[in-house]
Structures are given as C-alpha cells and as structure tokens.
Amino acid sequence: MRAQGLSLAMAVGLLVAIVLSLFVGEVALSGEQYRQAFQDLASAPGEILWQVRAPRALAAALTGGALGLAGAILQGLLRNPLADPGVLGVSATAAFMAALVIVSGLALVPGAVETAAWIGALACGGGLALFTARVREPEALILFGVAMSSFFGAATALVFNLSPSPIATAEVLAWLMGSVEARSWLDSLWAAPALFLALFLAMRAAPGLKMLTLGEVAAEASGLRMGRLKMAAILGASLATGAAVALAGVIGFVGLAAPHLVRRLAREDPARLLIPSSLTGALILVAADVLARLVPTDQELKLGVFTALIGAPLFALIAWRAARSWRT
Amino acid sequence: MSRLSIRNLHARQGAREVVSGVNLEVPPREMVALVGPNGAGKSTLMLAAAGLHRITRGESRLDGEVIHKVDVVQRSLRLGYLPQERRLAWGMPALEVAALGAPFSTPPAARERGREALALFGIEDLAATSVFALSGGERARVLLARLFATQASLLMADEPVAGLDPDAQLMCLERLRDHSRAGGSVLVTLHDLTLAARFADRVAVLDQGRIVSDGPPEDALSPRVLKTVFGLKAQWIEAGDQRLLLAERA
Numbered sequence: 015m016r017a018q019g020l021s022l023a024m025a026v027g028l029l030v031a032i033v034l035s036l037f038v039g040e041v042a043l044s045g046e047q048y049r050q051a052f053q054d055l056a057s058a059p060g061e062i063l064w065q066v067r068a069p070r071a072l073a074a075a076l077t078g079g080a081l082g083l084a085g086a087i088l089q090g091l092l093r094n095p096l097a098d099p100g101v102l103g104v105s106a107t108a109a110f111m112a113a114l115v116i117v118s119g120l121a122l123v124p125g126a127v128e129t130a131a132w133i134g135a136l137a138c139g140g141g142l143a144l145f146t147a148r149v150r151e152p153e154a155l156i157l158f159g160v161a162m163s164s165f166f167g168a169a170t171a172l173v174f175n176l177s178p179s180p181i182a183t184a185e186v187l188a189w190l191m192g193s194v195e196a197r198s199w200l201d202s203l204w205a206a207p208a209l210f211l212a213l214f215l216a217m218r219a220a221p222g223l224k225m226l227t228l229g230e231v232a233a234e235a236s237g238l239r240m241g242r243l244k245m246a247a248i249l250g251a252s253l254a255t256g257a258a259v260a261l262a263g264v265i266g267f268v269g270l271a272a273p274h275l276v277r278r279l280a281r282e283d284p285a286r287l288l289i290p291s292s293l294t295g296a297l298i299l300v301a302a303d304v305l306a307r308l309v310p311t312d313q314e315l316k317l318g319v320f321t322a323l324i325g326a327p328l329f330a331l332i333a334w335r336a337a338r339s340w341r342t
Numbered sequence: 343m344s345r346l347s348i349r350n351l352h353a354r355q356g357a358r359e360v361v362s363g364v365n366l367e368v369p370p371r372e373m374v375a376l377v378g379p380n381g382a383g384k385s386t387l388m389l390a391a392a393g394l395h396r397i398t399r400g401e402s403r404l405d406g407e408v409i410h411k412v413d414v415v416q417r418s419l420r421l422g423y424l425p426q427e428r429r430l431a432w433g434m435p436a437l438e439v440a441a442l443g444a445p446f447s448t449p450p451a452a453r454e455r456g457r458e459a460l461a462l463f464g465i466e467d468l469a470a471t472s473v474f475a476l477s478g479g480e481r482a483r484v485l486l487a488r489l490f491a492t493q494a495s496l497l498m499a500d501e502p503v504a505g506l507d508p509d510a511q512l513m514c515l516e517r518l519r520d521h522s523r524a525g526g527s528v529l530v531t532l533h534d535l536t537l538a539a540r541f542a543d544r545v546a547v548l549d550q551g552r553i554v555s556d557g558p559p560e561d562a563l564s565p566r567v568l569k570t571v572f573g574l575k576a577q578w579i580e581a582g583d584q585r586l587l588l589a590e591r592a
Contacts, residue, residue, distance in 0.1 A: 093431035225442055227431045228488070231394055235425075236445055236492070237418030282432040282472065 020279050020286075024293035028075060031300040035071040036063060038304050040314075065198075073197035073205075073261050074303040074317070075296040078268055080209050080258040082295020083288060084251040085269030087216050090223035090284030091247040092152040095277075095332055098269035099135075099255035102155075103162025105266070107138035108259035110166040113173045113186045121185065128204050128260035135259060138162055139252025146244050150230060192265040192318020194303055201261055208257040213292070215250030219243055220285035227284065265318045267325020268295050274332055343406055344369045345496045345527040346391060346421075350400035353383075353390040361387045362551040363400065368496065373519050373528040375542035377535060377563075379572060383551040384531040385426055385500050391529070392423050392498055404496070415446065422492035424499040426531075428485055433474030436460060436484045440469075443491025452491075459487035462517060479506050486514055496527045503537065515541040535572075539563055539587040547571055563587055 037043075043051070043059050051059035081099065088097040099105045111134030112127050120126045145158045170190070177183045222243035225233040234240055258265065272295035273287055280287040299317070302324070306315040346368040353361040360383040368374050376384050389395035391402040393409035402409040404421060412420075422443070430439065441449075441456030460466045463483040473481055486502060497518065503511040511534075519541050522528045532538045538545050538559065545562035547555040549571045555562045560578055568576040568589060576589040 221445065225445055227434060227439070228442060228485075229425060229427055229429065229431070231389065231427075232423065232425050234414070235392060235394055235418060235421070235423035236442065237415040238445075239414060277432075281438070282434045282474075283438060284432060 020276065020290045021293060024276070024290050024297060028293055028297045028300065031297055031304065032071045032075060035074070035300055035304045036067050038307050039067055040307075066196075069197050069199045069202060070194050070303065071300055072199070072202045073194040074299045076202055076205050076209055077194060077258045077262040077265060078272070078299025079292045079296035080205070080212065080254040080261075081265065081268040082272030082298070083209075083212060083216055083292035084254040084258070085271075085295070086273040086284070086288050086291035087219065087223070087247050087251040087254075088269070089273050090226065090287070091219075091244065091251075092155060093226060093229075094152060094156060095274060096270070096329075097156060097159075098267075099251060099258075100264075100266045100269060101163065102138070102142060102159030103164075103166060104135050104138045104142075104159075104252055104255040105259055105264050106163045106166035106170070108132070108134035108256055109190055109264045110134055110170045110173070111137075112189055112259065112263070113170050116185050116189060117173050117177045117179075117182045119182070125204065127189075128201075131260040132208065132253075132256035134166075135252045135256030136249075138166075139248045139255075142252075143245060143248045146248070147241070152230075188316070189263040190318070191316035192263040192321070193316050194262045194299075195314065195317075197261065205257040205261040208253045208260075212250040212254035212257070215246045215253070216288050219246040219250060220288055223247065223288075224283055224285040263318060265299070266322045267329060268298055268321055270332065271325055271328050272298060274328075344403075345405060346529060347403040347406070348387075348391050348400070349403070351387065351390060351397055351402060352399035353386050353395055354398055355386055359398070360551050361390060364548070364551070364553050366391075366546055366553060366556065368527045368529045370495070370527050371522055371525055372543045373522040373530065373541065374544045374546060375538035375559075376529060376531045376546050376548060377533070377538050378548035382548040384548055387548065387551075388423075388498055388500050388529065388531060392421060393417060394423065418492070418494070419446070420494050421496045421498065422489045422494035424485060424489040424497075424502055426500040426504070428478070428482055428505075430473050430481070433472035435470050436465065436473055436476065436480075436487075437469035439473055439484050440487040440491050443488040444493070455491045455493065456487065459491040460484070462490055463487050463513065479510055482506055483510060483514075486517070490517065490521070495525070496529070497521055499528070499530045501531055501533065503532065503534065511537065535563060535568070535574075535576075535589060536587050540584070559587070560585065 047059035050057050051063040054060050055064050085098040089095055108131040111130040115121055115126050115130040146155050222238050225236055225238045273291040276290040276294050280290055302321050303317055306317055306320040309315055344367040348364055348366040351364045378384050390397050404412055437456050440459050441452040444452040444455045465483050503514050518528045545559045546553050547567055555567045565576045568574045573592050574589040575592040578585050579588050
C-alpha cells in the first residue's frame with residue numbers, strides 16, 4: 015500500500031474511534047442531549063461532551079500517537095522489532111521523575127509532573143545517545159536500555175517504599191497505571207508541541223532509518239551520518255515518550271505493537287512506517303480507552319493496565335515471529 | 343593516479359593489531375583481488391581503506407584525497423562498499439533495497455537505477471518480492487545490485503561470492519570485471535583462489551596483516567606463496583587459452 019494511502023486509512027480509522035469515544039461514558043446521553051451539547055457548549059451535556067469526553071479522546075490520541083511514533087523510530091534505529099520506549103527505559107525514567115515530584119509534594123505546581131516526566135525521558139535519551147556514541151552494536155544499546163528500565167523501575171519502587179504519605183503513594187500508583195481520565199484541553203496543549211517536534215525529528219531521520227536496514231557499516235558507506243541520525247532519532251523518541259508519560263502516565267506495549275501492526279502494509283520500510291505507526295498508536299489507545307470504559311467494573315479500568323493485558327500476549331507473539339525470521 | 347592508494351596502513355580490532363603496514367594501489371581499469379587465510383585482516387583492511395574503520399597509522403587516499411577528509415556524501419558517490427554481512431533488518435522489496443544504492447537521487451531515479459542493477463544480475467523479476475522471501479543466493483544478488491546502483495567508480499566488495507552457486511559466482515565476478523574494463527576500479531576479497539586467479543588483474547595476498555605478495559595472479563599466487571601462506575601444494579596448468587590455478591592440500 016502507498017504510504018499516503020496507509021496514513022489516510024489510519025487517519026480515517028482514528029477519526030471514527032474518536033467520534034465513537036464521544037458516545038461512550040459514565041453518563042448515557044440521549045439524542046436530544048447530544049443536540050443540546052452541540053448547540054450550547056455550556057449546557058450540562060455540552061460540558062460532558064466538550065470538557066470531559068473530547069479532551070479525553072484527544073489525550074488518548076496524542077499519547078498513542080507519541081508512543082507509536084517513538085516505537086517506530088526506535089525499532090528502525092535499532093533494527094529490532096522488539097525495541098520500544100518501555101524496553102529502553104525511557105518510560106521508566108520518565109515515570110520515576112514524575113513519581114519523585116508527586117511524592118515530594120511538588121505536583122501541586124502546574125506542569126511540574128509533566129516537566130519532570132520530560133526531564134526523565136530526555137535524561138534517559140541522553141544516556142542512550144552517550145552510550146550509542148561509544149558502542150556500535152544495537153543489541154548492546156537494548157541491553158543498556160533494559161538495565162536503565164530495571165534500575166528506574168526499582169528506583170520508583172523505592173519512592174513507593176519511602177513515601178511518607180499513603181495519598182501520595184496512591185497518586186503515584188495511579189500515575190504508573192496510566193490513564194487519560196479527567197484530562198483537560200490544556201494537558202494536551204502541553205504535550206502537543208513536543209510531539210510535533212518529535213515528528214519533525216522523525217521525518218529528518220526517516221531516510222537514514224531506511225538506509226540502516228543494510229546495517230550500520232553499509233549505511234555509513236552510503237553517506238549516512240550516523241551520529242546525526244542517532245541524535246535525531248533518540249531525541250525524537252525521547253521527546254515523544256516524555257510527552258506520552260507527561261500526558262497519561264506509563265502505558266506499555268503501544269510503542270511496541272503499533273509499528274508491528276502496520277509494518278507489512280508499509281512494505282517493511284522503516285521510513286514509510288513512521289506516520290502510519292503514529293496514527294495506529296493513536297487509534298489503538300483511543301479504541302482501548304473506549305473499551306476500558308465499556309467493561310462493566312465498579313472501578314474504571316486503568317488504560318495502562320488494559321493495554322498491558324492485551325499487549326503482553328502480543329509481545330510474546332512478536333518475539334516468537336521475530337525469532338523465526340532470525341533463523342532464516 | 344591510483345583511485346585508491348593505501349600507504350603503510352595499520353588498523354586494530356580491539357587491542358590486537360590486525361593490519362600492519364599495508365601498501366596497496368587500486369588504479370582505474372583494474373580489478374584487484376585481496377586473498378588470504380581466515381583472520382588475515384582482509385575485511386579490516388577493506389573497512390579501514392574505505393574510511394569505515396579507524397586507521398591507527400598510515401593512510402588511505404581516494405583519488406588522491408586522504409579518505410577521512412573526504413565528505414561522507416562525496417565518498418559514497420565515489421566509493422561503493424559491499425560488506426560481508428548480508429543480514430537485512432527488514433523485509434523490504436528487492437527493488438527498494440537495490441535503490442538504496444542511490445540515496446541522494448530522487449525516489450523515481452533511485453528506483454530506476456535499482457531496477458537496472460537488478461537486471462544486471464538477472465533478478466529484475468524479483469523486484470517486488472520481499473528480501474526475506476528470497477534464498478540466500480538471491481538476497482546476495484540483490485545486495486550486489488545495490489552496490490552497482492551506487493554507480494561509484496570504485497567498488498569494494500567483501501566476499502561477494504560467498505554462498506553463491508557456481509553460475510552466480512561467475513556472473514558476480516564477470517560484472518565486477520566489466521566494471522573495471524569500463525574504466526572503474528574494483529577491490530574484492532575472495533577465498534576462492536582459482537576465481538581470484540581467473541578474474542583479477544592483480545592479486546594481493548594478505549597474511550597476518552601484511553601483504554606478502556602483490557602482482558599479476560600467476561606471480562602473486564606462486565606455488566611458493568601458496569605453500570607458505572595457505573599450506574597448499576599448487577600449480578598453474580594450461581586449459582585451452584587460459585592458465586588455471588590448481589591447488590590441493592600439501
């Protein structure tokens with residue numbers, strides 16, 4: 015399928031999912047109430063539609079889009095279908111910084127948690143960039159990322175362990191489980207510039223990611239400036255992940271699954287994959303948020319929990335299929 | 343002036359020096375085969391000469407310019423390199439992989455060059471096939487097509503015929519020889535001494551990081567050199583209008 019056609023199909027799918035998400039919620043609205051919501055934005059149905067459901071759908075779309083983009087960038091850079099921001103520790107580092115801010119009571123400062131998440135993601139990205147400047151093998155970078163992920167996972171557990179207040183602990187836990195519940199337009203506005211910057215960097219890196227399919231040495235011989243490519247790719251992926259964590263907390267597997275779901279349609283081209291993967295990530299998360307709201311439970315399912323429950327078996331499937339391709 | 347001029351080149355793999363003071367010239371209209379036992383330093387020498395591996399001492403010059411001072415894009419337009427490693431990360435169509443040889447052309451022009459290069463290796467009908475669905479030999483030909491799509495004057499190929507069937511081996515070396523006959527230059531590493539003797543204008547024998555013999559095939563691959571370097575008993579025999587190398591274990 016042509017790249018533009020694939021992106022268009024995904025965009026249409028995303029739009030349908032967003033429209034659907036406007037019809038799903040705790041309060042069932044009648045046809046008359048929907049009409050009222052469109053006519054009078056300040057009415058009660060209008061408030062539900064435009065101040066609760068629509069910003070929530072936008073937050074889900076931006077978060078999923080950011081994770082889908084980050085996953086596609088990292089998989090292209092590392093030439094590995096198992097790479098994603100979670101595996102490389104970017105999400106864990108961002109979550110640790112957010113947890114630290116919540117527990118220290120700074121969460122009341124507007125934007126503090128989001129900024130902390132970004133700092134964490136960029137710091138991890140910086141660490142990965144420094145590592146990759148010295149070590150060429152992509153497998154080594156993945157192992158380094160796994161180590162970062164484990165370390166900051168443990169550090170977050172330590173934050174829990176030493177947290178002075180059960181309220182703060184509950185807040186951190188809610189953050190770690192990932193959710194787009196009660197997100198405002200402003201929350202999305204915070205994340206959007208980083209996502210667009212990430213998208214710009216991804217587009218800059220796209221031809222290099224395609225060239226990397228030949229391996230690093232052949233790509234360098236073909237005129238690829240590896241240092242610049244790595245910087246653009248890692249910075250782009252870190253910014254996107256930071257935006258996602260800042261907006262919705264930790265949500266796993268979207269970054270892993272989204273590129274995989276459209277890879278064949280994009281003819282396995284890592285450059286052609288970037289936008290469709292981002293749109294697929296957005297579609298997955300908006301759809302998952304709708305489904306999570308439809309599951310009849312006393313407490314609403316957390317989005318991160320829901321995506322992990324679906325994503326973990328998918329991860330196993332990808333690993334199995336990848337192992338088969340490595341044997342050829 | 344030589345297209346590639348390697349002077350007193352030293353290079354390491356980790357702490358071990360694997361290339362020690364190599365001098366080698368690759369002039370236009372010449373195909374030079376680099377042979378030597380496993381671990382002799384052939385691949386490292388080729389990488390270092392191409393500016394893709396650190397040179398600890400000495401230098402490599404491309405058209406008279408020190409290789410590390412040549413802009414990487416300019417270098418890629420003048421020097422095409424085919425690594426020994428043939429693993430591809432993604433199963434893109436063969437045409438897309440071949441077109442990667444022309445990354446600075448417009449996409450249609452790159453595809454056209456890729457298509458021509460696939461045709462050169464007789465696999466144009468595989469253009470739309472994913473490289474993951476190809477046999478090892480077919481994939482090797484796609485990568486060779488990618489090398490030729492660079493249209494660089496100097497082609498460097500590390501073990502290009504490894505794993506190919508006899509017909510494909512001959513085709514590959516014929517194409518490389520054609521490139522040198524047409525005014526290009528070729529540096530190729532080979533394990534098959536008879537193929538090196540048959541196709542190369544010059545053969546350089548590398549042993550433990552040093553060139554021990556360099557010249558026309560019959561001189562470079564003399565029975566004495568083959569005995570010393572490879573432990574082989576060899577002789578040159580007449581076969582029609584050709585002289586062929588016959589080697590066996592000593």
